[in-house]
Structures are given as structure tokens and as C-alpha cells.
Amino acid sequence: MQFKDYYQILGVSRDATAEDIKKAFRKLARKYHPDVSKAPDAEQRMKEVNEAYAVLSDPQKRAAYDRLGEGYRPGQDFRPPPDWDTGFEFTGQGFSPEDLAGFSEFFTELFGRMGGFRPRRGAFRGEDHHAKVMLDLEDAFRGATRQISLQVPKTDPHGRLILETRTLTVKIPRGVREGQIIRLAGQGSPGMGGAPAGDLLLEVRFRPHPKFRAVGSDLHLTLPVAPWEAALGGVIPVPVPDGVLKVRLPAGAQSGQSLRVRGKGLPSVPPGDLLIEIRVVLPPADTPKARELYQTLARELAFDPRRSGGPDHAG
Template sequence: MAKNYYDDLGISRQASAEDIKKAYRKLARKYHPDVSKEANAEAMMQAINVAYDTLGDAEKKKQYDFELDHPQAAYGFNGGGSDTHSGFGQGFDQGYQQGAHQGNAQGGFQGGDFSGFEDLFGRFGQGFGGGQYQQYSNGSRQQSFRGEDQHASIEVDLEIAFQGATQNITLQIPTYNAYGEPEVQRKTLQVKIPKGMKEGQQIRLSKQGQAGINGGEAGDLYIQIHYKQDDKLRVEGADIYYNIDISPWEAALGQEIEVNTPNGKVKVGIPKNTVYGKQLRLKDKGIPAKVPGHLYLILNIVYPKAETEQQVHAYEDLAKAFSHFNPRSH
């Protein structure tokens, strides 16, 4: 057996799967050609990829350990330092070399298993291109990765749902630098919010996400829209629920009232003998989406305080007029 993959990663055979992954990431940050200043960075990167391709896979590792313990059962190794094996190493190493020679003609690597790179950059999300690699015309072996798609959310006034707006927003976006170290990127963008955006919908800003690696294109930035809400106002999709206060006589007599809605003032007829919590639906008066939402007015009956002698007498007269009414009889 030409090489020991455990030695290549600097770990013992007792290392756990997590230890193997950590060792690989540490070495990959050290020898990755994009950031390494080591003279043998490319060769070392290839070696640790070959090692991790085997040890990072439970089935391959099991077979490899067996052959370490039973060298007489091993076969297919050339013993000359190419570190290939007919069972698992050969496909990776020959595929890598074949891709390097065919890249100019084919426009990309052929057959190589780059699961090690995918594991290293997996923490950045799928935005790095899902492990796709590019061969440059100068013949050197390099990989380009698409930047990660990133996500943020902003809170805006509900009136924007009816009018639309263009706003400058400043975001602090967690990201990683070329060395794999976490950092916060501060970004100010001009965002056009079209009218009709539902609660929770997203706006995609093309190529405003994580920067690509080695010439790869940047990812996209997705901004989720949330509307400012409180005890009186709630938004669900394109529907708006709005709590409004009415007087006892408006509820009892049934009167027309004027309501300040997020889309301006509207006149609403209160049904006679309205009870607390009744909902009035104003069809298509919610967010003007492709399928318009509705505006639901939730009626809250508010009783005024009796602060003057006249007001006290008014309540006394009310009590006499409704002497038969007992709200606790139900």
C-alpha cells in the first residue's frame, strides 16, 4: 500500500467521523490553491482529497481498514505513489487526472469525485454550485464556485402593500471569507417593493448574495417582506385583520361609521344589535395581490366612562330601560 490515508490527514485510526471531517477542513484551508502560499499546495490538496474521499465514506473506510489489517488481501495498488485502488481510490484519482487533461477539450472535469470539496464548502449552503468545477483555458487546474444564496427579512409599513415603494436598506449579513472564517458583511441596497406583496413573500436580488470563489458568479439575495403589526392589526397572506372600536349606541342602533384603513378611509355600515367580536368582511379590500385579499373588521364595543352628573343619569336611565336584561343569565 503506497500511502496511509490516516497519515495524510494527520489522524489516528481511532478518529471519529467528525474528527476526520475537522482534520480535512483544517488541511483544506491550509492547502487550498485559492488561498495557500505553500509551494506544494496543489499536490497536497489532491492528496488530502483522495484520503478524505475514502475515510469520509463509511463503506470505503471499512474496506480500507480491512486492507490495512490484511495487506495480503489488498489488490490493485500500483505501489508507486499514485495512491489509486481498484475498489475506491482509482476512480477518484484517475478521474481527477483525466479531467485535468481533457478540460481544454471538454470544458470541464470528467469523472472525478469531488465530495471532499463539497464537504468543505457545504457550510456555505448549496449556493457554491453543488460541486461543479470549471477548467480554465490556460490549462491550470482550478475550480470556480457559485456564491451562496443568502436570506434576510425586513419590516415595512402595511401601506406599502397598496402603493409599492423603493427603499434603501442596510443589512448585516453573516458570511465567510476566503479562509473559511466567519465575518459580518454590511451591505446597503436599494430595494423596489412592488405593491401587492403578501406577508412573508420574498424579493430576489440577483447576484447580491455571497461572492463567488475563483471567478464564480455571486449568489442571489432573497429578502422576505414582513408588515408591521400590533394588537390592532394582523396580516395573514393577503388578508388583513383590523380591530376597530365602536360605541354601544353604534352597535345597538346600527350606524354608518368611517374607518381609517391601511388603504385610506372607508365608510362601513354597522349592523343593528352588533355583538362584541363580530367580523365584517370587506371583499377584495385586503392586499391587492393577483388574487386580492379581504379586509376583516373585528368590532370591539367600547363603553365610555360616566364622569359627569349628566352621564351618570344617562346610565341610570339606560339601566331602567333595560331592567329586564341580565348579562349573566346565559
Template sequence: MEFKDYYAILEVKPSDDIKAIKTAYRRLARKYHPDVSTEANAEARFKDVAEAYEVLKDSERRAEYDELRQHRHDPNFGRRAQRQQSGDAEDFSDIFSSMFGQGRRGRQQHAARGQDVEIGVAMFLEETLSEQTRTLSYKVPVYNVFGQVESEIPKTLNVKIPAGVTDGERIRVKGQGVPGVGGGANGDLYLIIQLAPHPLFEVIGQDLEIVLPLAPWEAALGTKVSLPTLSDSILLTIPAGSQTGQRLRVKGKGLVSKKETGNLYAVIKVVMPPKPDDSSAALWQQLAEANKAFDPRTLWSKA
């Protein structure tokens, strides 16, 4: 198996923190999402980006990967004894595949049963709100008696994806994997849901969060703003005296699940206008004079 440089795939540096990696993943996953991308090899690039993020977002897996990456050019590093008295060994490709590979074959229930097949299905958050029908094309491997892949059979299948699926969820399609041997049952096809990050919404369980920028006067006086949701836009009332970090709940506008629908939380962020001109500065000065008794740092004196 070819070594993949996950840092290069995500266009980040090995020294970058998880925030930078997450930001890069969001940008690239959106760029190469097969449903909207016009880039060459978009589907393959999307799968590589998702695979890289799955490893680098986990501190333990990232540490293991970093060790492999550091020694990838060492010809002796990729071989290790499997048994103390055995001459069998596992090369670097097998190590890398077993730790980070995405195309694992499923376990056999018995010798005659066909292998399972896993394929990734890219989806937008908006698509999880209702049942989706997808036409999927994939290849079923054909193995010889030694367990080696001899060829691949192309298949096309129409599948239904239920509402409320989550990132990483596995959906089983019975009997659509590798054919069984000697009359044995076919393996199954597993759809691995891969949700593309949204440019506006952060997913927290079944809830969504969106940053709501407000001008100082909107926060001070209160206002009504048009707030986007996954399905539409609503008119949200902002109470007077709102503060940065305050969360306003919009009930039932989160993600759908089998039991309930989550909520949408608008997190207020007061945004200052650019450096004021003389006229604006005079008005800000009047405001300061009118609020002399207000001390935003009162908590410091109580600490």
C-alpha cells in the same frame, strides 16, 4: 459569534408570554424601522429585533435558545463531538449561529459557483399594496480557499419589489451574490421581506382586522363612522343593535396577492364611558327601567 440576549433586545423578561413578546416586537419594530426612525443604528437595531422575535415566537426554537442562554457561561457547554472517532468539535458560536443566525450562506450547486447572499428588507404594510423600487446597499463577502471571509465588497443595487409580498418571503435577484470561481456562475442575492407590525391592523392571511370601538348608544342605535384602511378612510355603516365581537366586512380592503385582494374586518368593541355623574346615572337608570325584560345572561340558565 457573539451571544445575543434576545430578551434584552426585545426589552422583555424570560418569563413573559408570547403576547408580551409580540407587543414588545410591534413597538420596537415600529420604533426602529429604517424608513422612519431617527434613532442611532436604527437599521441594525431593527434587524436585531426581527431576529429576536423570529426565535422567541416559536415555542421549540425558544426552548432551544433558553437552554443555550442558561448555559452560556459554562465553558464546557459550547463544545460537542461531531463524530465519534473525530477530534473535530463545534464551539458555542457555531452552535448558536447554526440555530439562530440570520446571515446563512446559500448552498453551492458545484465548487465553482459563488455563494448566495441574504439581506433583510424592511417594509410597511402600506407598501405591499403596490410595486416598490428600493436602493439597497449591502456587502458581498470574499472567501479564501479555506472558506473563510477575507474581505467584503460593498455593492449598491436598485431592485423592484412586487406588490403583494408577505412577511418572510424570499425574492431572488439572480447573479448579485458572491462572484463565481474560475468562470463559474455568480451566486444570487435573496431579499428577505420583513413587514413591520401595524399599530391598527392585525394580519390574518390576506385579510386585515381592526378593532372598532363604539359607544353604547352608537352600538344600540346604529351610526356611521370613519374607518381607516391601508390606503384611505371610508364611511362605514354600523347597524343598530351591534354587539361586541361582531365582525363587519369591508370587501377588497385587505392585502394584495397575485391571485386576489383580501378583506378588511372591523371587529366591534363596545366601550363604556367613565363613571357617570348624577345626571348621567339617572338616564342610565331610565334605560334600565325601560329594558327590564332584557337579561344579558340568559345563556347561563340554559347551560
């Protein structure tokens, strides 16, 4: 997928005001509208202009695009990083498949899932806001209260894009899963005529953890073990977010083998499982004593994994 420079498409600078963007759009619309333009590529150019305007005329999309697109050139190969829009507070209902039909793959990949929450509406109830937030896995395991800062894109009185920051105290429920919504009542747009305000919907994402990976309510862990532990089996201490868990390793365990410990994943209802992938790690033969021990093993065991049914042996 190629990166699109929406500022270049409209012919405006990155610090253009809202009025600059509107004027540039109107000028290009008069030039490329298929009803008036004789240019053979007028329809395609008009689509590009409409798409660029849809982003740059919206302070929320523009702010997110500015952060994402920093350092990229038009036509450069591009894939948005996961959760690139985390920390921005957005309003709106998102896009239906029909809304996205006229936009490019680039636009759809960036904004197709943005604003994906459908607000609950009363007659004059305030609009719901939403944001993705990054949490530590330990917070989900234990529950916590955290200060979360969100950037709110707005336009100042001169039409320039600014980012305001608001900080909220959020209670993280124990056992929260990735993708789950934490609803903060009354933290959305104010209602009209005394009607209640909308809510703020926080979509949970987990920061990368050095040991664990959460999939739903399950936790995945790669556990390094010594060759003698794998061969002989035994009880192995396994660090988990709330302490140390003792896991029985079966004798003859092989790299890639999985163990499931039921109920030791995230403490949701029902609790998830802990899935452990075994990785046998060989000690280095970097001392005379270590080399001697390896030579003894080679001589006494006479083991050939290519003939003796090793884990990669085809038979």
C-alpha cells in the same frame, strides 16, 4: 427550553478568535471522543462540544447567536423571540431533518429554519444569500422603494468576528405578503470563471402595526364602536392604509362579531379581504350627566343581559 452557553461549553471567552475556538474544540474532542474517553458521559459531552463548535466556528451563526444570547445564563428558561435573526445576511443551504438529528432542541429552534433557501446552482454559479427583512405594512399596501441595511458576519485577518453592513435599494412590490421572497438578482456570492453571481433572497416580515394584522393577503382589524352605533347600526368610517373606508355596521352588533369586506385587504392577485372584529366600548360614567343617562337607560330599558340573551348568555 434551556439556554445553552456555547462559549462556556468550549471554555473560551466571547471575544475568542477563530483559532482559539478551533484549538478548544480539538482539545475537548481528544478528551471526550467516545472511542478514547472512559468518562460515563463522554458521548453526551461530545455532542455538546460538536454543537457548540458548529455554531461558534461559523461567523454567521456565531453573530446571530451573540445578539440573541446577550444577557442569558446557562440553563435559564429561554424562547427565541419571533424573527430574532432579521437583518442578518446568510449563505448556505440550511439543514435537512437528518442534519438536525444530532443537535439539541435549543440548536434546532434557533438554526433549524436558518438558511432554509435552497440555492439554484449551475456548474460555477455563485451561491445564493438570504436574509429576513422587516417592512411596514403600508409599504406592502402601496408598494415602495426602500433602503435596507443588512449585517454580514465575517472574520477579520486576526480571526475575530466582525459585522460589515451593506445597504441596498430594494423595490417593494405592491401586495407583497409576509413570507414572500423578493429576489435580487446578482447580489449573492460571485460566480467562478465568469459564471453569474448568486442572488440575494429577502424573506418578507412585517413590523407590528398598531391597528392591523396581516394573515396571508387578508387584513385583520379590531374596530371600537360606541353602544349606540352597535345598537342602531349605521355607516362607520374605518381607517385603512390607503385612506378611509365606509363600512355598514348592522343594527344589534355585538362585541366579538366579525364583518368581512371583500377585496379590501392587501392588493394582491386576487386581493385579500378586510376582516373587522367589533368591540363595543362603553363611555365612562365619570360625570353627573353621564351617570344620569346610564340611570335613565337602566330604568327605561329594564335590560338584564343575563336573562335577555346577551352575547354570553347560554340560553
